[in-house]
Amino acid sequence: MTYDLIVIGSGPGGYSAAIRAGQYGLKTALVEKDTRRGGTCLLVGCIPTKALLHTADMWTFAQHATDEGITIDKPALNLPKAMDRKNAIVSKHSKGVDFLLKKNKVEVFNGFGTIKGPGKVEVTGDKGTQTLETKNILIASGSEARMLPGLTPDAEFILTNIEILNLQAVPKSMAIIGAGAVGVEFASMFKRFGTDVSIFEMMPRIVPVEDEEVSKELERLFKKQKIRVETGAKCENVQKTGKSVKMKVTLANGKVEDVETEKLLVAVGRSPNTDKIGLENTKVVTDRGFIKVDEYQQTAEPGIYAIGDVVAGTPQLAHVATAQGMVAVAKIAGKPATPIRRNRIPGCTYTEPGIGSVGLTEAQAKEKGYKVKVGKFPFLANSKATILGSHDGFVKIVADEQYGEILGVHIIGPEAFELISEAVTAMEAEATVETMRNTIHAHPTIYEAVGEAFQNVDGLAINV
Numbered sequence: 455m456t457y458d459l460i461v462i463g464s465g466p467g468g469y470s471a472a473i474r475a476g477q478y479g480l481k482t483a484l485v486e487k488d489t490r491r492g493g494t495c496l497l498v499g500c501i502p503t504k505a506l507l508h509t510a511d512m513w514t515f516a517q518h519a520t521d522e523g524i525t526i527d528k529p530a531l532n533l534p535k536a537m538d539r540k541n542a543i544v545s546k547h548s549k550g551v552d553f554l555l556k557k558n559k560v561e562v563f564n565g566f567g568t569i570k571g572p573g574k575v576e577v578t579g580d581k582g583t584q585t586l587e588t589k590n591i592l593i594a595s596g597s598e599a600r601m602l603p604g605l606t607p608d609a610e611f612i613l614t615n616i617e618i619l620n621l622q623a624v625p626k627s628m629a630i631i632g633a634g635a636v637g638v639e640f641a642s643m644f645k646r647f648g649t650d651v652s653i654f655e656m657m658p659r660i661v662p663v664e665d666e667e668v669s670k671e672l673e674r675l676f677k678k679q680k681i682r683v684e685t686g687a688k689c690e691n692v693q694k695t696g697k698s699v700k701m702k703v704t705l706a707n708g709k710v711e712d713v714e715t716e717k718l719l720v721a722v723g724r725s726p727n728t729d730k731i732g733l734e735n736t737k738v739v740t741d742r743g744f745i746k747v748d749e750y751q752q753t754a755e756p757g758i759y760a761i762g763d764v765v766a767g768t769p770q771l772a773h774v775a776t777a778q779g780m781v782a783v784a785k786i787a788g789k790p791a792t793p794i795r796r797n798r799i800p801g802c803t804y805t806e807p808g809i810g811s812v813g814l815t816e817a818q819a820k821e822k823g824y825k826v827k828v829g830k831f832p833f834l835a836n837s838k839a840t841i842l843g844s845h846d847g848f849v850k851i852v853a854d855e856q857y858g859e860i861l862g863v864h865i866i867g868p869e870a871f872e873l874i875s876e877a878v879t880a881m882e883a884e885a886t887v888e889t890m891r892n893t894i895h896a897h898p899t900i901y902e903a904v905g906e907a908f909q910n911v912d913g914l915a916i917n918v
């Protein structure tokens with residue numbers, strides 16, 4: 455039997471693509487090496503972290519409930535119970551993925567997929583090895599945590615996103631190497647659980663892909679929350695003592711410090727899962743392990759496509775993987791396919807407060823030669839933010855002075871990851887600053903701050 459499409463990997467890229475292929479009537483198989491479907495995102499990434507971040511929100515509320523006039527006697531955090539809740543959410547959604555795959559007639563093979571050549575995928579699982587034939591292959595094998603040279607993660611001391619999601623007790627101290635989205639989210643979570651958290655970042659600022667002002671604000675707020683933040687810092691000579699982890703940190707000022715911590719989280723980026731999947735049997739071209747594709751996700755080998763974390767030059771985000779899958783499958787099925795646009799991809803970081811951003815930062819817009827106009831509005835001046843007790847942060851609009859084109863929107867503040875959707879839609883619909891100024895924002899809402907920031911591109915905000 456020949457399939458129309460075999461998908462390797464069941465993360466948000468792979469499973470969504472397989473379902474879309476089923477909807478289009480393609481004879482589709484999905485190969486997954488893990489016993490559960492859902493990939494990094496569902497099993498050890500987006501979903502479990504957000505479940506625990508929700509617990510951190512609830513725990514913060516319980517501790518400060520008296521501010522709201524509510525008395526909670528001796529609130530206590532039960533981390534094993536919070537982990538059980540997180541696991542139940544993951545299991546529920548993984549079963550949901552299985553249900554959807556079945557509903558869309560996708561055949562699931564449990565095992566490790568290796569490309570044996572164009573149109574041939576070998577699956578090695580519990581039931582032995584079999585070779586499947588197909589017209590097209592979609593590589594969606596994702597990524598795994600990058601380790602520092604010489605380090606191996608373990609369940610107790612040197613952790614990645616996998617081990618940290620199984621901790622059964624709140625550590626006294628935790629050092630985090632890397633202040634990208636993964637590093638800062640765990641910092642925010644464990645600080646609120648009660649851990650003494652230090653973040654060490656080699657770059658000059660935390661969340662380095664964000665607008666500079668957003669990085670600065672998060673650093674200020676983290677320091678206010680008593681999270682130690684060291685940028686321009688280099689961590690070396692990491693050693694386990696049996697009870698803790700020790701390392702040498704060269705700080706930005708050149709001072710070398712001996713740091714000892716109960717747990718070390720390594721969050722220095724993610725490597726693509728491409729080294730063992732048989733790319734050598736194809737003409738697929740890679741760049742440092744990441745697969746090069748065209749705008750329709752086609753690799754250099756006809757009939758082989760790649761999406762998600764394995765792809766060179768796109769951000770490693772779940773919704774990017776999914777969107778790329780839609781493009782690839784539409785192309786395979788001969789349906790209209792619209793390539794994704796890099797500057798329309800929202801990025802969200804679920805710290806407290808959160809970050810949501812889309813498009814160019816102010817510096818990037820200037821580098822590209824735009825005459826830039828900026829509109830900012832602080833949550834301090836937003837009544838709903840005050841009601842929520844969360845008025846740190848701001849909305850920042852980066853616009854082109856000449857035509858009022860929206861080039862980028864950067865939000866740090868309450869529910870920033872939800873608020874950014876308005877900006878993404880506006881940009882996708884090619885709305886201008888003027889359109890957004892004329893868009894009525896309901897009162898009292900936190901998204902009024904977005905409307906006010908658009909007003910402020912021309913200095914016309916009312917409440918500041």
Ligand SMILES: Cc1cc2nc3c(=O)[nH]c(=O)nc-3n(C[C@H](O)[C@H](O)[C@H](O)COP(=O)(O)OP(=O)(O)OC[C@H]3O[C@@H](n4cnc5c(N)ncnc54)[C@H](O)[C@@H]3O)c2cc1C
Nearest residue numbers: 463465467487493494495499500567596762763770771772
């Ligand atoms: C802690 C953490 C939090 C995150 N939070 C967010 C977030 O909030 N929002 C967001 O957008 N992104 C988030 N991400 C990133 C997101 O998880 C990834 O971008 C996303 O999972 C990539 O999807 P994918 O389909 O490309 O690959 P993956 O989700 O990595 O899935 C790949 C799948 O392929 C399987 N596989 C690999 N090789 C083979 C093989 N040879 N044969 C068979 N199966 C194979 C793997 O077992 C896996 O199931 C987070 C990541 C981490 C680590």
